[in-house]
Amino acid sequence: MMQWTVRLEVRTSAGEVKTTELVTISRPAVVSTLAEVGLALAETKALLAKLQASMLCGQVAAYAAQHRVCAACGILQPLKDRRTRRLQTLFGTVEVEAPRFKVCGCRRATPLAEVTVSPVCALLTARCTPELERVQAELGARTSFRDAARILDTLLPASPANQESVRTRTHAVALRIEADDRQAAAEVTAVRDDTAKVTAADASRPVVMLDGAYIRAVPGHQVRNFEAICGKVERVGHPTRRFALVRSVAEQPHALLRAALQDQGWREGDAVTAISDGDPALPALVRSATACPVEPILDWFHLSMRVHHVQQVMRGLCALEPPPLAPLDRAQIDVERLRHLLWHGHHEKACEALGRIVSWAQDAIVLNIPVVDAKAKRLVARCAELRSYIESNEGALIDYGERYRAGKPISTSRAEGTVNQLVSARMNKRRQMRWSPRGAHRVLQVRAAVLDGRFGHPAIQLAV
Ligand SMILES: [Zn+2]
Numbered sequence: 001m002m003q004w005t006v007r008l009e010v011r012t013s014a015g016e017v018k019t020t021e022l023v024t025i026s027r028p029a030v031v032s033t034l035a036e037v038g039l040a041l042a043e044t045k046a047l048l049a050k051l052q053a054s055m056l057c058g059q060v061a062a063y064a065a066q067h068r069v070c071a072a073c074g075i076l077q078p079l080k081d082r083r084t085r086r087l088q089t090l091f092g093t094v095e096v097e098a099p100r101f102k103v104c105g106c107r108r109a110t111p112l113a114e115v116t117v118s119p120v121c122a123l124l125t126a127r128c129t130p131e132l133e134r135v136q137a138e139l140g141a142r143t144s145f146r147d148a149a150r151i152l153d154t155l156l157p158a159s160p161a162n163q164e165s166v167r168t169r170t171h172a173v174a175l176r177i178e179a180d181d182r183q184a185a186a187e188v189t190a191v192r193d194d195t196a197k198v199t200a201a202d203a204s205r206p207v208v209m210l211d212g213a214y215i216r217a218v219p220g221h222q223v224r225n226f227e228a229i230c231g232k233v234e235r236v237g238h239p240t241r242r243f244a245l246v247r248s249v250a251e252q253p254h255a256l257l258r259a260a261l262q263d264q265g266w267r268e269g270d271a272v273t274a275i276s277d278g279d280p281a282l283p284a285l286v287r288s289a290t291a292c293p294v295e296p297i298l299d300w301f302h303l304s305m306r307v308h309h310v311q312q313v314m315r316g317l318c319a320l321e322p323p324p325l326a327p328l329d330r331a332q333i334d335v336e337r338l339r340h341l342l343w344h345g346h347h348e349k350a351c352e353a354l355g356r357i358v359s360w361a362q363d364a365i366v367l368n369i370p371v372v373d374a375k376a377k378r379l380v381a382r383c384a385e386l387r388s389y390i391e392s393n394e395g396a397l398i399d400y401g402e403r404y405r406a407g408k409p410i411s412t413s414r415a416e417g418t419v420n421q422l423v424s425a426r427m428n429k430r431r432q433m434r435w436s437p438r439g440a441h442r443v444l445q446v447r448a449a450v451l452d453g454r455f456g457h458p459a460i461q462l463a464v
Pocket of ligand 1: 075104
């Protein structure tokens with residue numbers, strides 16, 4: 001038999017040394033299997049728990065002893081009673097002594113008033129260590145609460161590793177992140193002089209990319225799905241900042257975006273560009289966050305998809321045998337020009353072209369057999385869709401070609417990546433997962449912070 005004994009040597013500030021035995025590990029003198037080689041997880045957990053308990057009790061006892069001395073006159077305050085407090089940590093729950101003392105007579109307002117103090121209670125301001133709370137919240141934001149609890153329980157003597165405590169702590173951390181964001185939003189400074197406004201005008205202008213995502217609601221909720229708004233703020237020279245919110249439950253939805261902008265060095269009055277998919281609520285959110293006019297840009301990807309739909313129907317018509325009676329050439333040319341016109345910001349010309357395509361399609365409906373008729377009607381519908389999309393987003397159409405050549409973003413495809421990272425990977429892929437708007441909103445706060453690396457260490461790429 002071979003034995004390893006781990007002894008802890010504690011040296012106090014007074015130079016006193018005390019040795020305690022933590023654990024003894026035994027193995028056969030000569031091992032016969034691989035499993036017997038080296039430390040086992042259970043031994044490691046026991047060792048960590050004992051080390052933690054010993055360290056914590058020693059520290060708390062020293063703290064209590066120091067605070068027993070009256071700060072004013074220096075005498076020892078009398079002991080009132082001995083109590084205990086429990087502290088939850090990553091390395092187990094530790095019960096510590098929390099003696100109460102009678103406040104020294106020299107500091108009492110009236111000699112008869114007996115007041116007690118409990119220094120340990122003043123030190124242990126929460127039931128758990130900040131580190132345990134942070135790790136539980138981070139795991140809870142990365143994976144399901146149940147899995148987070150299992151991971152902790154598997155690897156550490158952490159206390160108490162159940163999904164309820166992971167949920168509670170994730171929510172608590174989210175509330176703090178949100179409160180910090182509201183604080184940051186309130187502290188945004190304004191641009192004072194116009195020169196600063198001009199320099200911030202273009203190259204370093206923050207770009208907000210927004211997109212919506214649907215999350216399945218818990219049964220009994222008024223709707224089957226509810227929307228989360230996700231996005232990111234990008235600015236040259238700054239790390240990307242993600243944000244996400246469920247509008248109906250966020251205390252101040254715009255404050256969360258405003259805080260993200262502030263984090264990028266944005267000041268009130270600096271111009272902001274907002275790229276989104278045509279939902280007017282999204283640029284409106286940016287406007288309420290900045291309290292200034294915003295340059296809205298319609299996402300090129302969504303516009304381009306609608307052009308693609310028109311092209312597809314037209315190609316179907318061209319492929320018909322025999323060809324439609326109304327001559328196709330002009331309409332075909334107009335369809336092929338649509339993308340080019342919109343790419344260069346000529347949306348009025350694009351609408352004129354759409355008008356000609358529709359009038360050609362109406363001729364074709366009158367002149368032709370049913371198979372052409374059906375396709376021509378579909379062409380009219382697709383053109384109408386594109387046209388109303390263009391008209392309702394007129395103020396957000398730009399010369400995409402020029403912006404693209406300048407190396408600036410024209411699409412929310414990157415925001416869609418954010419939706420995947422923030423929402424889909426945690427909330428949608430597992431089909432059984434249903435959320436309350438409040439629960440989803442809170443997990444999103446922590447998840448965005450974790451992915452940004454605002455949580456204390458670098459963001460780790462998740463398997464999406
Ligand atoms: Zn005193």
